[in-house]
């Protein structure tokens with residue numbers, strides 16, 4: 001479930017601690033010459049944009065979003081209080097992290113030696129302020145990122161991690177997972193917002209990446225980690241009393257996550273807008289969400305860490321799309337994407353991205369070579385309206401829908417999303433895929449999202465779409 005996991009993420013501290021160049025105290029650091037394993041992940045140094053550094057024989061770790069969640073650290077920064085690095089309420093388990101850890105990389109190998117500077121400004125560790133300038137192992141700044149020293153004092157005494165160093169395995173640090181989640185909503189919220197919020201056991205949802213919108217929906221998915229089977233849950237009891245949408249948590253989300261979750265949000269809004277249960281209320285949310293996605297997703301993908309406004313707009317867009325589909329529900333794009341995920345482990349956002357242009361073609365009956373018709377299904381008017389708002393409208397219904405479809409293909413290609421399942425699943429053979437098409441189609445028909453699709457699909461039609469996207 002998406003609930004509460006946001007507590008372990010932290011934003012890139014790019015803005016926080018700007019050392020004054022004239023007064024900056026430099027620190028000559030080097031890449032580690034020994035292996036370093038953080039929470040079960042062996043850290044790659046040569047091509048890391050923010051490699052680990054060694055200064056005065058102490059290993060330093062960059063406080064990026066990826067690395068902080070490896071260690072279960074949380075950071076906060078305000079102009080008044082400065083920087084605080086502290087232990088998060090929840091530490092992610094290794095099995096979850098290994099699939100998700102996706103650090104920034106560079107194409108040119110890193111030099112062995114690096115010049116960092118000592119971070120200035122107010123700094124606290126675990127809410128206790130330190131005088132960084134006179135620390136033996138101060139926090140450093142390198143490539144505009146704050147680096148945290150993995151000293152015994154911090155790692156063991158403050159955070160209580162397992163800490164070993166030997167000549168075979170190098171440095172191995174394992175944060176201890178919180179064994180039970182005792183009343184997590186209260187604690188998690190207090191940690192993230194950094195101040196007391198009295199929520200008295202209410203559900204408070206936090207979101208890690210702009211996309212799912214699940215923090216404002218009655219839907220959740222639980223994955224059985226042993227079998228990989230996903231169990232969808234749908235109940236209005238899952239609706240939160242409060243959702244915290246903080247774009248700071250998305251600033252350093254990697255490109256793959258940004259594009260896939262962004263297209264997922266787009267699909268939520270588009271399917272909610274075309275849904276059989278759409279109302280004026282959900283349409284308003286869906287249309288605004290779509291406009292924000294189209295205007296901001298490419299910026300977040302191209303230059304995410306430096307586009308705070310675009311990240312904020314995407315965060316809002318994803319939540320508005322969530323509010324729209326919490327009430328209007330979705331369509332057959334999601335039904336089919338769920339089965340691509342279940343049968344072939346295709347990531348949810350990528351599956352939606354591949355399917356969506358074909359679903360619009362199917363729902364509208366407008367193909368690349370078809371002629372205009374006297375009457376169209378009602379969703380055609382909605383797709384055309386949407387295309388007009390997005391500025392991709394054209395002469396008539398047919399050419400406008402073609403323009404919308406081709407724009408979606410273009411958006412996928414711009415963000416490096418595969419256009420076919422065969423591209424996305426390199427180890428899957430055509431024969432194995434074909435063998436599963438009928439079962440996938442039957443399961444997609446039974447999926448809860450199919451009921452609100454604007455056109456009722458037949459099994460053979462779903463099978464056709466699965467074959468088209470191979």
Ligand SMILES: [Zn+2]
Nearest residue numbers: 264268334348
């Ligand atoms: Zn989705």
